[in-house]
Amino acid sequence: MATLGAQHKHKVTIVGSGNWGTTMAKLVAENVAAHTSLFEPTVQMWVYEEDVTVPKDSRHYNADSDKPQKLSQLINKVHENVKYLPNITLPSNVVANTDIVDSCKNSTILIFVLPHQFIAKACDQLVGKIMPYARAISCTKGVDVSDKGIRLLAETIGMRLNIYCGALSGANIASEIAQEKYSETTVAYDPPPIDSRNPTPKGSPASSQVDLINPSKSVPGERSARLQALPSEYPALSHENIKKLFHRPYFHVHLVSDVAGVSLGGALKNIIALAAGFVDGLGWGDNAKAAVMRVGILEMVKFGKAFFADSVRTSTFTEESCGVADVVTSCMGGRNFRCAKMAIQRGESIQDIEQKELNGQKLQGTSTAYEVNSFLKSQGMEEDFPLFTAVYSILEGKAKPEDIPQLIETKN
Amino acid sequence: MATLGAQHKHKVTIVGSGNWGTTMAKLVAENVAAHTSLFEPTVQMWVYEEDVTVPKDSRHYNADSDKPQKLSQLINKVHENVKYLPNITLPSNVVANTDIVDSCKNSTILIFVLPHQFIAKACDQLVGKIMPYARAISCTKGVDVSDKGIRLLAETIGMRLNIYCGALSGANIASEIAQEKYSETTVAYDPPPIDSRNPTPKGSPASSQVDLINPSKSVPGERSARLQALPSEYPALSHENIKKLFHRPYFHVHLVSDVAGVSLGGALKNIIALAAGFVDGLGWGDNAKAAVMRVGILEMVKFGKAFFADSVRTSTFTEESCGVADVVTSCMGGRNFRCAKMAIQRGESIQDIEQKELNGQKLQGTSTAYEVNSFLKSQGMEEDFPLFTAVYSILEGKAKPEDIPQLIETKN
Structure with a gap:
């Protein structure tokens, strides 16, 4: 559903292209195609480039397949990630892109699906290069815990990029979802109330911030003062619209506000x-x-x-x-x-x-x-x-x- | 722990001797032996009499075993229910009794572990023959549901016998518990406050009563007016003491007040x-x-x-x-x-x-x-x-x- 007065559409980038990242790219691409008034028609997928050979049992194997090819080019040619998500056809509106900055350029929604250990580096490459009012969702599970404290991955992303970051997690074995077998997930999205058309009655904006020395003490006000509001030309990123980005007939999404949980x-x-x-x-x-x-x-x-x-x-x-x-x-x-x-x-x-x-x-x-x-x-x-x-x-x-x-x- | 001033001890009867009933008899008998100031030393187990033959692979099989024997006599002789809980030795303080009235005589705690369809008949045989202040626990799972309403089995027992009845239910495959493999259970026990030393702060006494025409409407006061208080000569049947009846190192019990749940x-x-x-x-x-x-x-x-x-x-x-x-x-x-x-x-x-x-x-x-x-x-x-x-x-x-x-x- 388009919001009255909205002129721009949200451009979406999937930061990551492994088994789970490619699966997310597939379902998000299906959804942007279904909600053309909210989202740009193509989904960028950042690929960490590598040389791959098409496996002999792949339907894409042919006489030329024994020489290594660039993973990104192969994805864009055969619409399949033969290495990390074989035998699953991707929608043609998934575009593999090996330049992380270019893949996120002008995107208002960044979906992080990287192995835990690569998140900090990816963020560092993006600092200052993304839309200042972009919003992110972390689909990587986990937290950074040490004897000093706990930091959520969503916090790591949010603090490094100075944007709001929510989280997606659930009983989600990627290969089953890629095959469109039924499952559910939970998306936590609770940005501060500066996105004026997107009030967040539950939880305070600072509630997902944690002092690393004593993680039970949050830092009131710090983040909301720094964040930039989403311009009114964009459709609001309400729970309703965030749900439209992820929900599929085979992938049922429930929105909550509890990023930490x-x-x-x-x-x-x-x-x-x-x-x-x-x-x-x-x-x-x-x-x-x-x-x-x-x-x-x-x-x-x-x-x-x-x-x-x-x-x-x-x-x-x-x-x-x-x-x-x-x-x-x-x-x-x-x-x-x-x-x-x-x-x-x-x-x-x-x-x-x-x-x-x-x-x-x-x-x-x-x-x-x-x-x-x-x-x-x-x-x-x-x-x-x-x-x-x-x-x-x-x-x-x-x-x-x-x-x-x-x-x-x-x-x- | 004995309650000051308590002179009597609780006599316990297990009403039922199938797979689950015999398992309950075993663990309850272990507990009465461990808490001699609260409970009488033997546990009666009502057995619906039948002729059984000892299976050839039983450790109790011998030359005489091919002729049918009375199940109750066999249980009391070999301390095993060879038909319904084979290969599990029962404590010698479990006494099988085929007379349901005699098995419940003078008992203040009745533990019902019968198949659903036999409960009403067993209760009818006991009407007027039990201690008027006895308390019961239903270990049979299930409720009576029809288009007219819902009645909990604990209610059926309580209303037929005019005593309070709680419920025990959990992730409890009987054979695993009989083998003393670790599990947990939930016991709901919330009698009306007429047992003066046993106040029940949570839930009202009438909350487990349901009008069969409209089950969401309870019948305030009806039951508590009819129930007889537990005499002060008995140790109080507090959550603490009820837990002592069921809890074992391999069977962890959590007490709640929500019989309906x-x-x-x-x-x-x-x-x-x-x-x-x-x-x-x-x-x-x-x-x-x-x-x-x-x-x-x-x-x-x-x-x-x-x-x-x-x-x-x-x-x-x-x-x-x-x-x-x-x-x-x-x-x-x-x-x-x-x-x-x-x-x-x-x-x-x-x-x-x-x-x-x-x-x-x-x-x-x-x-x-x-x-x-x-x-x-x-x-x-x-x-x-x-x-x-x-x-x-x-x-x-x-x-x-x-x-x-x-x-x-x-x-x-």
Whole structure:
């Protein structure tokens, strides 16, 4: 639906082109084509250029395919990311672009879908080169946790680029969504009220800001003073219009205002998945697995309330896709769950399993468990999070998986 | 912990001796032995007598085993229920008793663990024969739903016997608990304040009573006027002491006051398990399965709030074992989930699968889906519960599993 008086349309860029990034480009491109009064017709997708060869089993394999080609050129020619999302046809309005600055030029909506470790560098390349009133959404899960504090990835992006950044997270295995199998997601979007046609009654604009020394103290007013309002020539970026950017018949979107909760869910679920893998590896069955999932969800809630008290809502964890549903998916067959289960069944360390089974990739759950423990220790709060602490202790060899029931038993 | 001035101890009877009943007898007997100042040392277990033969693979099989024996006598001789809970040794303080009245004589705590259809008859045999101030807990899951209204099983027991009845429900596969594998449960216990040493600050005494014509209207004061107070010679049946009756190192108990929520969770989860089986049968993967589970939990909340507004708490469904954890367990491998999945994979009706695979047993999910639909229809509220209604429509052949995303899509 066009907003009265709107003259410009939103240009959208996907910053990233891996498995999840290409999937997001596909569905966003389908949506901009369906809402032509709101969005420019093409979607830019920033590609970190590399040479690829078309696999022999690809439908795009031919006599010339054995010589390496540029990934970006191949995407724009065959409308498929043969390396990271094979066998999925992309809409022709997805345009691969290897120049990150050019891909974001004039864009008012930047969707970040990069591996965690590349986000800071990508932002640094964009500083001063983007529309000053652009808005961003982080689709990368996770937070930066250390013994000094917690920073949401959305905050990292927002603070480096001096723009507002929301978050998208849910029970979202990319390959299933690319195949248009049904799933849901949660989008948190709660910009400060300077976008006058987009009042944000829930939460304060500063609620997603965290002082790194003491993350429970936000910094009132700081960000809203710096942000530039979206000019009135653009359609408002209301929850309704943000939903139109992501929602598909096979991808149901629920909008919330709790950026911290959505971001924490995607990070902390990996610790829970390790715990579920441990008890499942012991052969304890479905009761036990459901129990650690339930206890884990409540520790997520407690963590959010303790360190993001101003913004976090219990329901983000207990009722949204980014909370309970993502925990369920991660504990049914996710990588952290499977490796933890295998470690117990084989009597090997999870580090050994990681090396043998993951082809050089790293488990997010173990690093998150260590980072969260380091932070909780610095706050003197390890005992308040017995499941998170139990997972850390098991990884450290200081506790056994068999101890989990006793370690998480509530005394009242 | 003994209460000062208490002279009597609570005698406990388990009314039922199937798979779940015998499991409850085992763990309750372990607990009465551990809390000798609160409870009488033996636990009566009512056994519906039948002739059994010891299976050849049983450790209790011997030369005499081929002739049928009375189940009750066998239980008391070998301390095992060879028919319904084989290979699990019962504590010697579990006493099987075939006389339901005698088994409940002088008992102040009656734990009902009977199949749904036998509860009314068992209660009728006990009317006027039990301690007038006895208290009950229903461990049988489910509710009686029809187009006239909803009655909790705990209400059925309480009203027939004119005593207070709470409920126990959770992610509790009996065989896993009998093997002392870790699990959790939820116990709802909220008697009226006439047990003076047991004030119930949360919820009103009448909140678990429902007018069958309009279940959202409770009947204030009716029950508390009829109930007899627990004499002061007995230890108070506080949440603390009720927890001591059920909690074990391998069976973690959380006490709540929401009898309606605990009871509804155990019934409605079976509809959700059918939906999860349908989408899993389509090969839609873990995102889709987690999505219908999440939507289902929220419909449980909505159902509870609509028809038990006075007593139901959202957290019973989203945070307790009887809610989210039981949904998880039921959707991972429960009978309703498995049959629904099989029906889709084989292209057969769920009724055919039920007949072929369940050996004469009936799926609870299908009957609950029909009963709930009949009730919702009578209230003009089918559209308010799109997932429950979708499951009914699929069972009726009026919708296809592929329609689920569209049927449950929220418009805002």
